[in-house]
Amino acid sequence: MKDFKRAVLAVLSSIALTTGCSPFVDNNMIEEIAPVIFWYVADAGEGKLKISTVVPPLVREQKRLLTMQVDLLKQGGKDFNLIYYRELKVGQLRMVLINEEIAKKGLIRMVNTLLSDPAISPRLFLAIVQGNFDDYISAQLQKQPNLDYFLYRMFKHYEKTNQGEMTIVNLHDFLKRYYSPMPYPNLPVFKVSSNYFSYVGTAFFGRDKLKAIVQNMDDQIYQLINNDKYLKHLAIPALSTTLGQVRSSVQMKMNQDASSISVQVDLTGRIEEYQGDKNLLEGEQLADLRKEIESYLEKQTAELLKKMQRWKVDPLQMGSLSLGPLKKPLREKEWLNTWEHVKFDVDYRLHLQPSATALPVGR
């Protein structure tokens, strides 16, 4: 009886500890495989996809760009193996860069394919690319052999603890937003040419289709009021001012009939650069500047919100304000109809922190 109990216990522990493990294991000897870090997917016309990657991804050998035209995403992964001596594996796939044209047609099939592969981690960075990324890679491989890895490190760096510079979204984030009651995900947008790779702004999606891209000040405001709620630097050229270490606290309230939303933003930061005419050593002039910044940001934010209304996207998830314990949740279409007519009352309150050196601040 004692032995029986022990045997049962051992079997139960084995089941508990090995759940999810498969007894059939792939031979993945690391020197025989090529775990690719990124895929670039573009539209090849006639319903085909063009997939590119760089091999070998991890060994210091001459790197080259592999490109395939395929019908299906997975077909690309398979066909790469036929033209390369190491088996390409996707277990370390960290970035999928998607051409803007494909994003406009819809991403959900591609995203679901990526998600359904158990080898691919949901911590996979997604990004939209304007221009031909292949040209950029081909031109840069000679100069920067580990370009793919450095790109991954860039994404990882800005993702970690919200660095407040750019939008970074992984597969899990994208799908979480996509399957939320307000399905308006966003992705970062990068612009490439043969010698140029730069962050442009944030792409807003209506469900899985790219609707619009916000850049410059609009993108900064979006980072501030929604994404990171933090900006290392908020440059306002119109007022010759740069605010530093800007953190925001956003309160949004919707009225009963969902006809208006008040957005109250408390900003904390310090003036790090000022090239205007005001004498900031005088309290009154400093207060004037503060008011100017507040009203400038209020105007910009209101305009951004109106643009969102025009594009029929709600990336700020304001529709969730209509949810309540005794309320019937609005359907997506109902909300979009309401959303177009919502009025906004935007109010910024800027709390300036004393600057360390030459800019004494009074209130």
Next chain:
Amino acid sequence: MFWKMDNQKNTDIQSEGHTALTVEALRHVLANMEDAEFMECETNHDQTITLIYIRTLIDSERLNESIIGPLNRCTDKTIPDCLETSRVSEIAGMSEGVKHLIEGSVLLCDTLQNKWWAVHLENPLGRAIEPSETETVIYGAKDSFTEQLEDNIALIRRRLPTTALKTEKFTVGYLSKTPVVLMYMEGLTNPEFISIAKEKITSIDFDQFLDSSQIAVFMEDHPHTVFPQFLQTDRPDACAYSLGIGKVVLLVGNSPFALVAPSTFFHLFHSPEDYFLRWVTASFFRCIRFFSYFLSVSLIPLYVALTTFHYQMIPLQILFVLTESRSKLPFTPFWEALLTLITLEIIKEASLRMPTKTGQTLGVIGGIVIGEATVAAGFASKVLIVLVGISAIASFLVPTYQMTKSTSIIQFGLLVLSSFLGVLGIVLGMIGMLAHLNGLTSLRQPYFAPVAPFYGKDWNDLFISSPLTWMKTRPGYLRPLQKWRYSRRR
């Protein structure tokens, strides 16, 4: 047939007990023994006394001082009264006489009265009490056991000066006649342990025992496992502590290592110093020891599993280094790891068998030169050499040397499993190891206590070393007769 002949020889060796004790009979028994001495000594009133002894076993200076001198001056008193020593006993039979001789006694024969006496004059040959080399501590007592059984008993008695500390002597090995002393605290230690220990000692039947570990083999419930069921220690303070909490201690003649039982898997990770350091520090290092043990058995198998099957689990930054390191090697990760580990075991074994300074040189050559050359020659990756080094050092953190040795065997087992099934193989191996540990016993007490069976209160001295003020009770799994560790109820 051969078995019968061997059996006959054994009984011949032991058959001297049936002969009458005479000088002639002793001459026959001690024939061809160069160090056996027969000496005649005359007393003042012309009485001749025959002295028989084995020269190499007795203290010759004390022979002159305590026996020959006093006998020469002896007048009309009886022999025991003449001798200047209290360790005189009258003997009758041959077997008793031979037993005393080989234990270092001088036999005195009064031919007129046909009486025999044995005077114990054993030569206290052996090393002095020295600091322990196998279980070194920074703080705490520095003395350690020697090969002298009496000294070892004294070292424990000084720490537990109470009549409750009982010592029962047994002899094992019909050739070696090895004395074994069973020590326990009467009224505290569970009588079941004492009776089991006695039963196991008395049932031992073998020719010779040269170390306590050999006796442990006969007393263990599971002699085929790699896990020691008797804690071997040469520290008297560790023995005294074990006795005080309700364990039994076995001291073995000519062996500086005592056996402590019942022992558990977890106590093999406890160091005597844990009770001398600040409890937070001691607990931290105890946890490090457990972690190191886990690391020493699983690090290399994990390397093989990850590099063969689960590249997805390796962080990209490390995968870069690993792939680069392994890209030009001729061996698969399994063979690479196996060959490196076998080389390491050869180096470890060789440096142990060499004299200290040569051993150190060998360690340096093995560790640095061979390691570096192996990488340069392309037989092993740099990463593996680093991991093997970490794994080897981690294995030495376990205070019990027997346990340190056993890690290699477990590591090889897990290595083979990981090469077939990857991480699943390691997990299965670990489950098997846990099941095996759970089935072991020491003096028929569960080896995996206080985890299984569960004794919650004993956990204050398990993974952490709580302050002594918190350890108010003796360990529950030992079922001591006195539960509380303080003398007055508060």
